[in-house]
Amino acid sequence: IKRNMKGTESYWMIPDKSFYHNAISLITAQKIAFAKSRQIRKNLYELNNKNDEYDYNLFSTCTKQQFRDCGIASDDLIDCIMTITKLAVNNQLDIETIANVKYVGPWTIKALKILNNLDDEQFLYEDYWVRQRLSELCEKSEIMTQEECDKRARKWTDKSLISRFLWRVNKNGTNKMNNGEQLDRSDFV
Numbered sequence: 001i002k003r004n005m006k007g008t009e010s011y012w013m014i015p016d017k018s019f020y021h022n023a024i025s026l027i028t029a030q031k032i033a034f035a036k037s038r039q040i041r042k043n044l045y046e047l048n049n050k051n052d053e054y055d056y057n058l059f060s061t062c063t064k065q066q067f068r069d070c071g072i073a074s075d076d077l078i079d080c081i082m083t084i085t086k087l088a089v090n091n092q093l094d095i096e097t098i099a100n101v102k103y104v105g106p107w108t109i110k111a112l113k114i115l116n117n118l119d120d121e122q123f124l125y126e127d128y129w130v131r132q133r134l135s136e137l138c139e140k141s142e143i144m145t146q147e148e149c150d151k152r153a154r155k156w157t158d159k160s161l162i163s164r165f166l167w168r169v170n171k172n173g174t175n176k177m178n179n180g181e182q183l184d185r186s187d188f189v
Helices: 019-028 034-048 064-069 075-089 095-099 106-115 128-137 146-153 159-168 171-178
Strands: none
Touching: 019 034, 019 075, 019 106, 034 064, 064 075, 075 095, 095 106, 106 159, 128 146, 128 159, 128 171
């Protein structure tokens, strides 16, 4: 994996964003298809009048209906976003406080640690996409379980970077890796 990571960083290395931005992006992506979460994030950027960072001061003035209009169907997730926004406005948002917010679970906490470079040794084996890509690289016919992925990753270093890579590489990319071919931009989401 690491051999394929070198030289392709601009394709898979997600730009650094604020803790707040990453929290909102992860919350809106919970348990929905990638394409739908991408559209919701696009709508949030439009609501925010920016294309690079969410503004918690602006989001603190938004109504539930505005978030629904962005495509967030669950009132529970909207309440979660509003709680996280309130913590950010009050300068109280960090990994410990967000862990106590309803609907923020272990996947979100681990993903936040990875995206915010808080822990280099987190492997996001809980993520279906990551397990799917790793299964393809290992040429497994079935998606590996969380336990199988965790066991495989224990011996690795830079687990967080590998998670980021697997989060972005697509099936075509894993096929190319298995065939020893060079990756290009089209091999990443």
